[in-house]
Structures are given as C-alpha cells and as structure tokens.
Amino acid sequence: MGTPLGDFIRAKRDSIQPETLGLPDHGRRRSPGLRRSDLAVRAGISVEYLTRMEQGRDRNPSVAVVNALADALSLDPAERNHLRYLTKITGGGCPSHTRPAPASRELRPTVRATLRLLEPGIAAVTNRLGDVLAHTSGYAAVLGAAGLLDTTAPNLTRYVFTDPRARTLFADWDDIADEQAFDIWLGPSVESAEWLSTELAPIAGPEFTRRLGNHLVPRRRPLRLRHPDGIELRLLRETLELPDDAQQLLVLLPADDGTAAHLDRLLAPAAPRLRAIS
Numbered sequence: 001m002g003t004p005l006g007d008f009i010r011a012k013r014d015s016i017q018p019e020t021l022g023l024p025d026h027g028r029r030r031s032p033g034l035r036r037s038d039l040a041v042r043a044g045i046s047v048e049y050l051t052r053m054e055q056g057r058d059r060n061p062s063v064a065v066v067n068a069l070a071d072a073l074s075l076d077p078a079e080r081n082h083l084r085y086l087t088k089i090t091g092g093g094c095p096s097h098t099r100p101a102p103a104s105r106e107l108r109p110t111v112r113a114t115l116r117l118l119e120p121g122i123a124a125v126t127n128r129l130g131d132v133l134a135h136t137s138g139y140a141a142v143l144g145a146a147g148l149l150d151t152t153a154p155n156l157t158r159y160v161f162t163d164p165r166a167r168t169l170f171a172d173w174d175d176i177a178d179e180q181a182f183d184i185w186l187g188p189s190v191e192s193a194e195w196l197s198t199e200l201a202p203i204a205g206p207e208f209t210r211r212l213g214n215h216l217v218p219r220r221r222p223l224r225l226r227h228p229d230g231i232e233l234r235l236l237r238e239t240l241e242l243p244d245d246a247q248q249l250l251v252l253l254p255a256d257d258g259t260a261a262h263l264d265r266l267l268a269p270a271a272p273r274l275r276a277i278s
Contacts, residue, residue, distance in 0.1 A: 003056035004185070005090035008083065008215040010054045012073050013039055021074065042072035060091045078217045082185065086215070089190050100195035103188040105153065107133050108245060115249070120267050122235070122252040125242075128186040129196050130157030133247065138267050142235075142252070143169070145228045156180060157196065161204035171224035171232065179218040181211035188246035222255045231262045 002010075014033035021034070021042070036054075040047045045065060052058035061069075066087050070080045107125060115125055115134055122142050124135035132154040140149055146169040148159050157180040160166045160173070170176045187193035201209050223235040234255035239248050254260035 002054070003059060003086075003090040004215070005059070005061075005083075005086040006054040006056045007213055008086050009050075009069065009073075011214045011216075012075070012079070016073065039069075039072055043068040045069075056090075061087060076217070082182075082215060082217055085185065100191050100198060102195050103127055103129055103131060103192035103246070105131060105133055107247075111242065111245070111247070111249070118251065122263075122267075124250050125247055126156065126250055127188050127247050128183040129188065129192060130155045130160075130180055130183070132156060138263075139252075141267055142225065142227065142233065142263075155196075157184065158200060158204075161200060161208045168226055169228075171226055172221070175218065175221065176223075177207065178211055178216050179220060181208060182216060182218050184212065185215070223252065227262075227266070229266065231266075233259045233262060235259065 013036070016034040018034055018038060021038075036050055037047050040050045043050070043065070045068065049058065053061060066083060070083055073079075075083060111125060112134060115123060115136060119136050120138045121136060122138040124139045125133045127133065132149065135144075135149070143149070146165045147163060148154055148156065148166075148169075160170070160177055160180050166176075167173045184193050184197055187196070197212060201212075220237065223233075223237055225233045225235065227233055235252040236255045238251045238253060240251070241248055254263055
C-alpha cells in the first residue's frame with residue numbers, strides 16, 4: 001500500500017522530462033517522466049531504497065535523504081515544504097489511534113470582532129479544508145450568490161467538486177479544484193483531512209481523487225468569478241494565517257478598476273452584518 005510521501009515522489013518524478021535536467025533521452029519507455037534509476041543517482045540513494053519509499057515500504061527517510069530528493073527533483077520552496085510535511089505524516093508524526101473527525105468550527109470572539117471591522121468588504125474566516133466559518137455580508141453578496149452558503153455548514157471544497165454552479169462561478173475552475181484538493185493535505189489535523197477526503201471521494205469522483213493523489217502544489221492567481229448578475233470579477237486574495245486556531249482570515253480585493261466599479265454597485269445595498277456559522 002502506498003503512502004502520501006511515496007505518491008508525491010512518484011507523481012513528481014513522472015512529471016519531469018529528463019532533458020529538462022540535462023539527462024540523456026533513453027528512448028521510448030512505458031511510463032512518462034524521469035526514470036527511477038536517474039532520480040536515485042541524482043539523490044545519491046539506491047534504486048531499491050527509492051522503490052521502497054515510493055511503494056510505502058520505507059516510511060522514515062532521514063532529513064538528509066529528504067533534502068537530497070528535493071534537490072534531485074528540483075522542487076521549489078512550496079513543494080519542499082509539502083515534501084517535508086508528507087514525510088512527517090507518513091512517518092507516524094500523528095497518533096495512529098485517533099479516528100478521523102471533522103475540524104472544529106469554533107471561532108474566537110476576537111476573530112469575530114476583527115471580521116466585523118472588515119464590513120462591508122469581502123472577507124471570511126476559513127480553514128484549509130474549505131470550511132467557511134464566518135463571513136461578511138460582502139462575501140455573501142459575491143460568493144454566496146451562486147449557492148456556496150446555502151448549507152448550514154458551508155464548505156468551499158465540497159461546493160467546488162459537487163455543486164454544478166461552481167463550474168460557472170469560477171472561471172478558472174480547474175485551478176480552484178487543484179487548490180482545494182491540495183489544501184486538504186494542510187488541514188487543521190491529519191484526522192480532519194482524512195475525514196473530509198473519505199467523505200468526498202465517493203461523491204466527487206475522479207476529479208477529486210486524481211488531484212488529491214497528484215499532490216500538485218498550486219500557483220495561486222487572482223480569482224476570476226462569473227457573478228450570477230452577469231458580471232465578471234477579478235479579485236486579489238490576501239490570506240492572514242491564524243496559527244493558534246488552524247484557521248485563515250481571507251480578504252478579497254478588486255484586481256482592477258472595472259471590478260472595483262462592479263463591487264461598488266454590488267455591495268452598496270448590503271447592510272453591514274456578520275453571520276457566524278456554528
């Protein structure tokens with residue numbers, strides 16, 4: 001049985017063309033990407049050891065081996081952080097006796113007060129699983145208009161993969177899907193991430209499971225939304241981490257003058273009101 005660490009190494013190896021690393025082309029082969037033997041040589045480890053890691057039979061590589069693999073795969077800083085994180089959870093960094101469970105939806109009073117100060121702007125408190133824990137009226141006017149907030153416990157990840165309206169709302173749906181699947185690995189806890197991925201897999205299907213297994217580190221660009229009112233919005237995302245709570249404060253800002261003008265009209269009637277979701 002594979003592991004998240006082994007899956008990531010294999011997926012990254014398969015995505016690299018040998019010539020980009022200055023390696024010779026060995027001719028036609030059954031699978032794409034970098035050969036196991038080439039990666040092992042670049043990392044200074046044996047092919048047998050690399051095979052055991054990819055197949056999940058070796059779960060505790062040393063820091064030196066992890067760093068060597070990161071160098072050999074030419075990982076960028078975000079990918080290196082993800083590799084270290086997967087090494088930690090694969091090696092038993094979390095208690096195995098803890099059962100999967102949803103993340104807490106509790107919000108500190110000071111966080112609520114901070115969010116209230118951002119009214120009537122577009123802001124929400126979320127976690128990496130996609131739970132929308134509280135939001136401003138501006139957030140409801142922009143993202144709630146397409147059904148994201150229709151449920152009692154709204155979750156952006158579930159919405160993206162299971163609600164047909166998401167493909168219309170998000171002009172770059174594939175990019176957003178990549179982001180939401182990747183962020184599950186960074187959830188409040190391994191147990192909560194497992195809980196959501198297990199719940200989503202049967203109903204979201206291959207679009208979800210393929211992305212979760214690929215470990216694609218997303219390149220987050222401005223958010224492009226097709227609002228139900230018939231306007232297109234381009235929004236910059238500013239995310240402030242709340243590490244003590246494993247939550248984030250997300251603020252969306254207009255990326256251009258056209259979006260700013262649309263938002264002035266869209267948000268003008270909204271009465272300043274904070275809605276918390278318990």
